[in-house]
Amino acid sequence: MKKLSVVSMTALPGVPVALALCSGLLTALSFPKVELSFLAWIALIPLLTALEGQTPRAAFRLGFIAGLTAYAGLLYWVIIVMTEYGHLPLFAGIPLWLLLSCWLALFSGAASWAAVLGERWGIKAALIFPLAWVGADYLRSFLLTGFPWTMLGHSQYRLLPLIQVSDLTGVYGVTALIVLANVVLYRILRAVAGARVPYPAKSAAVLVLALAGTLWYGFHRLNLNQIPPAGTTLKVALIQGNIDQSVKWSPAFLDATLDIYSTLTRQAATQTRPDLVVWPESAAPFFFQDDGPPSQRIRGLARELDTAILFGSPALEQRNGRTAYLNSAFLLDRRGNLLGRSDKMHLVPFGEYVPLARLLPFVKKLVHGIGDFVPGREIRPLNASGLPLGILVCYEAIFPELARQHVASGSRVLVNITNDAWFGRSSAPYQHLAMAAFRAVETRTPLVRAANTGITALVDQNGHIKGMTPLFKEAVMVGEVRSGSAGAPYLLIGDLFARGCLLFCVLILLVQWRRNTNRIPRVTKGDAP
Numbered sequence: 001m002k003k004l005s006v007v008s009m010t011a012l013p014g015v016p017v018a019l020a021l022c023s024g025l026l027t028a029l030s031f032p033k034v035e036l037s038f039l040a041w042i043a044l045i046p047l048l049t050a051l052e053g054q055t056p057r058a059a060f061r062l063g064f065i066a067g068l069t070a071y072a073g074l075l076y077w078v079i080i081v082m083t084e085y086g087h088l089p090l091f092a093g094i095p096l097w098l099l100l101s102c103w104l105a106l107f108s109g110a111a112s113w114a115a116v117l118g119e120r121w122g123i124k125a126a127l128i129f130p131l132a133w134v135g136a137d138y139l140r141s142f143l144l145t146g147f148p149w150t151m152l153g154h155s156q157y158r159l160l161p162l163i164q165v166s167d168l169t170g171v172y173g174v175t176a177l178i179v180l181a182n183v184v185l186y187r188i189l190r191a192v193a194g195a196r197v198p199y200p201a202k203s204a205a206v207l208v209l210a211l212a213g214t215l216w217y218g219f220h221r222l223n224l225n226q227i228p229p230a231g232t233t234l235k236v237a238l239i240q241g242n243i244d245q246s247v248k249w250s251p252a253f254l255d256a257t258l259d260i261y262s263t264l265t266r267q268a269a270t271q272t273r274p275d276l277v278v279w280p281e282s283a284a285p286f287f288f289q290d291d292g293p294p295s296q297r298i299r300g301l302a303r304e305l306d307t308a309i310l311f312g313s314p315a316l317e318q319r320n321g322r323t324a325y326l327n328s329a330f331l332l333d334r335r336g337n338l339l340g341r342s343d344k345m346h347l348v349p350f351g352e353y354v355p356l357a358r359l360l361p362f363v364k365k366l367v368h369g370i371g372d373f374v375p376g377r378e379i380r381p382l383n384a385s386g387l388p389l390g391i392l393v394c395y396e397a398i399f400p401e402l403a404r405q406h407v408a409s410g411s412r413v414l415v416n417i418t419n420d421a422w423f424g425r426s427s428a429p430y431q432h433l434a435m436a437a438f439r440a441v442e443t444r445t446p447l448v449r450a451a452n453t454g455i456t457a458l459v460d461q462n463g464h465i466k467g468m469t470p471l472f473k474e475a476v477m478v479g480e481v482r483s484g485s486a487g488a489p490y491l492l493i494g495d496l497f498a499r500g501c502l503l504f505c506v507l508i509l510l511v512q513w514r515r516n517t518n519r520i521p522r523v524t525k526g527d528a529p
Contacts, residue, residue, distance in 0.1 A: 015050070016050035016051075016054065016058075016062055017050075017062070017065060019046040019047060019049050019050035019062075020046070020047055020050050020062040020063070020065040020066040020069070021065060021066070021069050022046040023043055023044055023045070023046040023047035023050075023066040023069075023070075024065065024066040024067065024068065024069025024070040024072075024073070025069055025070075025073065026039045026040075026042065026043035026046070027039075027040065027043040027044075027066070027069075027070040027152070028069070028070045028071075028073030028074050029073075030043060030152075030155040031074055031150050031154070031155050031427070031431060031434070032427050032430030032431050032433075032434055033426075033427035033430050034427075035155075035158075035430075037155045037156055037158065037159065040152055040155045040156065040178050041178055041181050041182065041185075042182065042185060043152075043182065044066075044179065044182035044183075044186075045182055045185060045186045045189065047062065047063065047066045047112065048125070048129075048182065048183065048186040049186065050062050051063075051112060051115065051116055054116055055116070056113050056116050056117040056120070057113075059112045059113050059115065059116035059117075060109040060110065060112060060113035061109070062109075062112060063105075063108045063109040063110070063111060063112025063113065064102075064105045064106065064108065064109035064112075065105075066105075066108055066112075067101075067104060067105030067106070067107065067108030067109060068098075068101050068102060068105040070105075070108070071100070071101040071104045071105055071150075072097070072098065072101045074149075074150050074427070074431070075097060075100060075101055075104075075149070076097070076426065077423050077424065077426035077427065077428040078093075078096070078097040078100060079093045079094060079097050080422070080423060080424045080426055081422045081423065082096055082097070084424065085245055085422050100147075103144075103147075104140060104147065104149075107136035107137065107139060107140045108133075108136065110132070110136050111129065111132040111133040111135075111136045114128060114129075114132035114505060114509060115128050115129040115132055117509065118132075118508065118509060118512065121509075121512035121513065121515075121516055122512065123508060123509075123512055124203065125183050125186075125187075126180060126183045126184060126187070126200065126203035126206070126207075127508070128505065128508065128509075129179055129180075129183050130176045130179040130180045130183070130501070131176075131501045131502075131504055131505035131508070132505050133152075133175065133176070133179045134172045134175055134176050134179070134497075134498055134501040134502070135498070135501045135502030135503075135505045135506075137151050137152075137172060137175060137498070138172065138495060138498035138499065138501070138502050139502065141399075141495075141498075145346075145349050146346075146399065148398055148399065148400075148435075149398060149431070149435070150431055150435075151171055151172075151175050152174075152175040152178045152179065153166075153171035153172065153173070153174030153175035153178065153438075154171060154431075154434050154435050154438065155178075155434075156174055156178070157434040157435075157437045157438065157463065160218065160222060160462055160463055160464060161215050161218035161219050161222060162174060162177075162214060162215065162218055163218070163438065163441055163463055164217060164218035164221040164222060164441060164462065164463075165214045165217055165218060166438055166441045166442045166463075166490070167221070167441055167442055167443075167444055167488040167489060167490050168217075168489050168490060168493075168497070169490075169497035169498075170400055170438075170442055170490060170494075170495055170497065170498060171400070171438050171442075172495065172497050172498040172501065173214070173497055176497075176501065177207075177210060177211060177214060180203075180206070180207050180210065181207055181211075183203065184200055184203050184204050184207045187199070187200035187203065188200060188204070221462070222462055225461060225462050232385070232386055232387045232412070232482070232483045233480055233481070233482050233483075234275050234276055234384065234385060234387050234413065234480065234481050234482075234483075235272055235273070235274045235275045235276070235478070235479075235480050236274055236275070236276045236277075236278060236448050236458075236478070236479055236480070236481060237265070237268035237269070237271075237272070237274040237276070237277045237278070237307075237476060237477070237478045238278050238448060238449070238450040238456045238457075238458070238476070238477040238478075238479075239261055239264045239265055239268065239277060239278065239279050239280070239283075239450060239456075239475075239476060240264075240280070240450065240451060240452065240453070240454055240456045240469050240473070240474060240475040240476070240477070241257065241260050241261050241264065241279070241280065241283060241452055241474065242260075242452065242453050242454075242472055242473055242474045242475070243257055243260065243283075243421070243452055243453075244421070245419075245421040245422065248282065248285055248419075248421070248452075249285050254285065254286060254294060257283075257285065258284075258294060258297050258298070260474065261279055261283055261311075262297070262301055264474060264475075264476050265277050265279075265301060265305065265309070266305065267476055268476045268478055269305045269307065271476070271478050272478050273306075273307070274307050274478065275307065275308065275384065275385045276307065276308045276309075276310060276384045276385065277305075277307055277308070277309045277310070278309075278310045278311075278415060278417065278448060278450040279309065279310065279311035279312065279417070279450060280311075280312055280417050280418060280419055280450045280451055280452040280456075281312035281327070281329075281393055281394050281417040281418050281419040281452065282312045282313065282314070282327070282419055282452075283311045283312050283313070283417075283452070284298060284311050284312065284313035284330075285313070285314075286313065286314075287313070287314060287315070287316060288311075288313040288315070288330050289315060289316065298311065298332065298336075299332060299336030299337075300336065301336075302332045302333070302334060302335070302336040303334070303335055303336045306334050307334055308331065308332060308333050308334055308339070308384045308385065309331075309332045310329055310330070310331045310332075310382070310384065310389070310391075310415065310417070311329065311330060311417075312327070312328070312329050312330075312393065312417045312419075313328060313329075313330055314326065314327060314328065315327075315328035315330075315341060315343065319374065324374045325372065325373050325374065326343045326344065326373060326374060326375075326376060327343070327344040327347070327352060327373050327393055327394070328341050328342060328343045328344065328376075328393075329341065329342045329382070329391045329393060329415075329417055331382040331383075331384060331389070339382060339383060339384070340380065340382045340383070341380075341382075342376070342379075342380050342381075342382055342389075342391035342393075343375070343376025343377070343380075344373070344375065344376060344393035344394070344396060345375050345376050345379065345396065345402060346375065346395075346396050346399055346402060347373055347374075347375055348394070348395060352372075352373040379402075379405050379406055379409050380409075381406065381409055381410045381411040387412055387413055387483055388410045388411045388412050388413075389411055389412075389413050389414075389415050390403065390406025390407060390409070390411025390413070390414045390415065390445075391406075391415050391417065392406070392414060392415065392416045392417075392436075392439070393416075393417055393418070394417075394418045394419065395418070395432070396416075397416045397418070397432070397435065397436040397439060397447075397449075398432070398435045398436070400438070400439060400442055400490075400495070401494065401495070403439040403442065403443050403445075404442065404443060404490065404491055404494060407443040407445050407484065407486055407491055408486075408491055411445070412445060412483035412484045412486065413445065413446055413447075413448065413481055413483060413484065414439060414440065414443070414445050414446070414447040414448070415447070415448050415449075415450075416436055416439075416447060416448070416449040416450075417449075417450050417451075418432070418449070418450075418451045418452070419451070419452040419453070420432060420451050420452065420453055420454065420455070421452050421453040425471055425472065429451070429453075429454060429455050429471060430455065432455075433449065433455050433457055433465070433468070436449060436459070437459050437463045437465060438463065440459045440460065440461055440462070440463050441461070441462060441463040442488060442490045443461075443484065443486070443488050443490065443491060444461045444484050444485050444486070444487060444488040445461055445484030445485075445486070445488075446458075446459060446460050446461050446481040446482065446483075446484060447459040448479075448481060451469075453471060453472050454468075454469050454470060454471040454472065454473070454475070455468050455469060455471065456468070456469040456475060456477050457469070457477070458477065458479045458481070460481075461484055461485075466479060467479065
């Protein structure tokens with residue numbers, strides 16, 4: 001960044017690091033559970049101040065520190081997963097939590113490096129920093145299987161007029177606005193503080209226009225969507241069984257598990273006559289395909305209540321002469337007949353399978369289950385009462401491309417079945433729901449969510465969360481959803497905005513590097529060194 005004409009406090013030892021730590025803390029506090037979402041709009045100002053006068057290498061280090069602080073605070077629940085349920089000792093769980101946080105921090109470090117390098121070459125921070133930040137977020141959404149958890153834009157999931165732009169840009173558009181606002185506010189504060197730099201009039205104008213356009217579009221979409229769309233209406237009942245993870249897979253507790261779900265399903269039937277009952281991921285902790293007594297109980301319940309039932313259960317099939325295990329959802333009709341199965345496509349690394357298992361034979365899965373899972377072969381909508389359902393199992397809901405593929409394949413309601421018991425009473429279930437809400441906006445498709453221990457919820461096509469259950473309590477949620485329109489531009493263009501930001505950032509840096517290289521005079525014999 002450009003140097004101040006007055007003595008900068010960032011020249012004091014330790015101050016840049018303290019400012020980077022502050023940015024990381026503010027970022028973490030902007031997300032659920034604390035959910036001070038307004039902090040996201042100023043969270044990067046300390047980091048930008050710390051970057052002042054730094055070399056690109058130092059900028060990367062400061063960006064990394066800010067990211068590490070943020071993700072260490074946001075992902076502390078990883079320790080719970082690994083120690084309480086993965087049965088790892090604390091001395092092993094903590095390094096793995098830090099390792100994941102460090103991986104994600106690399107991307108905020110890269111964005112900071114690009115911003116300082118760009119300003120050294122004459123590129124305004126208001127241009128390069130949002131581009132670099134979004135580009136880095138896009139890279140982490142797919143590198144090493146991808147982990148797009150808690151991007152800055154996700155912190156605004158409650159601000160409906162702002163997030164409607166996601167049906168054009170995905171969550172990346174909201175993130176870009178937040179980063180731009182941070183840069184503009186930082187430059188204004190510099191000018192006010194007497195740094196002898198002009199006010200960022202052009203950048204501020206761009207920000208105002210971008211915010212005004214985004215909010216106009218958001219209110220327009222919200223007003224437009226107040227008119228009920230034509231389409232099939234589905235009465236749903238979401239069942240939260242609250243089955244303790246320690247006994248979930250115990251054969252001795254199987255009958256008790258089915259008793260709980262059967263009782264809650266009958267309770268839902270007394271409230272309303274649902275067209276569809278949804279149980280969470282692995283609600284049936286046995287192989288339904290065996291068609292034994294437990295399977296017959298679920299079939300009989302569907303016949304008794306005259307309703308379709310969707311539930312999670314492991315599946316198996318033969319692949320290349322070997323038995324393969326899948327994390328799946330089964331749909332029964334009102335007569336208890338199997339209508340179809342949907343398999344999980346994006347598995348949890350080290351949770352449901354071991355990446356590079358042949359090269360890492362000493363690494364075991366962190367959680368206990370039936371066996372090593374394999375991903376499904378294809379995305380397959382399940383039809384309930386004439387309405388195609390797209391099933392997102394567990395953390396598949398954080399991947400926008402999967403929701404987009406489901407809707408593109410004909411699904412008109414998204415169903416997220418999950419078991420968030422792994423997270424305990426941490427902030428992770430709330431973060432998970434916040435990200436899932438964006439899938440509804442991006443695809444203009446309602447999303448219903450059944451979670452074993454919570455949070456069970458109904459989300460309309462505007463991202464409005466109509467209801468939420470408490471954590472770790474048996475619960476029933478009933479509601480009505482209408483088929484989505486499948487008319488969102490995002491379904492066609494996907495992450496074009498994010499890819500464009502990444503490409504534009506790289507091109508700008510390359511062009512400026514080329515220009516600066518050409519300005520350096522060549523040294524020939526006889527010239528001064």
